[in-house]
Amino acid sequence: MEVCSICKEEEPIYYQRHSGLKFCRECFIKYIKKKVRKTLGKKIIKQNVKIGMGLSGGKDSLVMAYLLREYYDPIPNSEIIGLIVDEGIEGFRKRGIKIAVEFCKKYDIPYYIDTFEDHIGYTLDRIVERAKEKNITANPCTFCGIIRRRILNSMALERSCNYLAIGHNLDDVAQAVMMNYIEGDIKKLVILGKSIEHPKFVRRIKPLKYIPEIEVKLFADLVGIKYHSEPCPYSSLSYRNEISEILNLLEKKHPGKKYSIVAGFERLVKYLPLEKDKSICKYCGNPSASGICKVCEILRRLDII
Incomplete structure (x- = not known):
């Protein structure tokens, strides 16, 4: 009988292809908890910290919340709160919320x-309709991502959070890195890898950034987390979805390549300077690389402002 590579006793339930390790149920759960704790580190898991968690109802955000609650529950003078954004996607979003x-x-x-x-003043569905009326070909996910990030930041800022936790897993980060590599967008790569220091910007943390999506799902199932598994109706239209398929094929042929992409990016980004933007958006007053931030730029193109 095969046995777990860690405890050498129990029957394995998961084989990790890139490492060759086999995990039993308990050892896998302990492995994930330990790895996420190490990712956060003592600078974040400590007293007098308030973390706002972006929660969608999907497996990633709820696994993140489950772990953060376990880490912070024993720590005095610390707090975690859930921040939920209703984008307004008919027949989909309410179930996740x-x-x-x-x-x-x-x-x-x-x-x-x-x-x-x-x-x-608009739901995402209405924004998509408005874009069609204006013959704007941008993907719905572009609108959603930019506006959703702004709202989560505002929610965390209003509640004096020290950090804004986002449930991005290893797959998400690898996809974002490759999308920006392909587009040659160095500025976005730097922002992805470094923290922006600004009084109107809550610092992001990604507790699951070294955990592959398949392992996040397995953890959720093993500990009994109920999550919203239905994909967003707009996701199949996204550029990210195409990149995801390419990376999954690469990972299947060469296990560990998603880790390599993220590790290589993190080594590279250390040598790229983070430009300190001093511009303020003339419409909303938020920090911006130019006189108009991305959110207001979208709203102006749609004739919403």
Whole structure:
């Protein structure tokens, strides 16, 4: 009988292709908990820290919240809160929000819900319609990502959070790196790898950035986390989805390449300077690389402002 590579006793339930290790249920759970704790480190897991967690109801954000709660529960004068954004996607978003709220109630996590409509007067569905009316070909995910990040930052800022935790896993980070490599967007690469220091910007952390998506899902299933598994109806249209398929094929043929992409990027980004933008958007007052931030640029193109 095969046995777990770690405890040498129990039957394995997961084979990690890039390392050749076999994990039993308990050893796999311990492995994930230890790895995420190491990713965060003592500078973040400490007293007097307040973390806002972007929660969608999907497996990634809820696994992140599950782990952060476990790490911070024993620590005095620390707090985690759930930040939920309703983008306004008919027939999809409400189900994810319901699951996120149920999770927060189960684990006594304070939570707050904000909407696209409250912030900009339009749901994402209406923004997509508006873009079609204006013959703007940008992908819905582009609109969503930029606006959602702004709302989460505002929510975290309003509640005096020290950090904004995002549930991006290894696959997500590798995809983002490759998308920006392919586009030759050095500035976005630097922002992806370095923290922006600004009084109106809450520093991001990505606790799951070294955990592959398949392992996040397995962890969620093993510990019994109920999550929203239905894909966003707009995701199949995204450029990111194409990159994901390419990277999955590469990983299948050459296990560990997603780790290599992220590790290589992190070594490279140390040598790239982070430009300190001093411009302020003339419409919303937020920091911007130019006189108009990306959110307001989108809204102007759509004739919303």
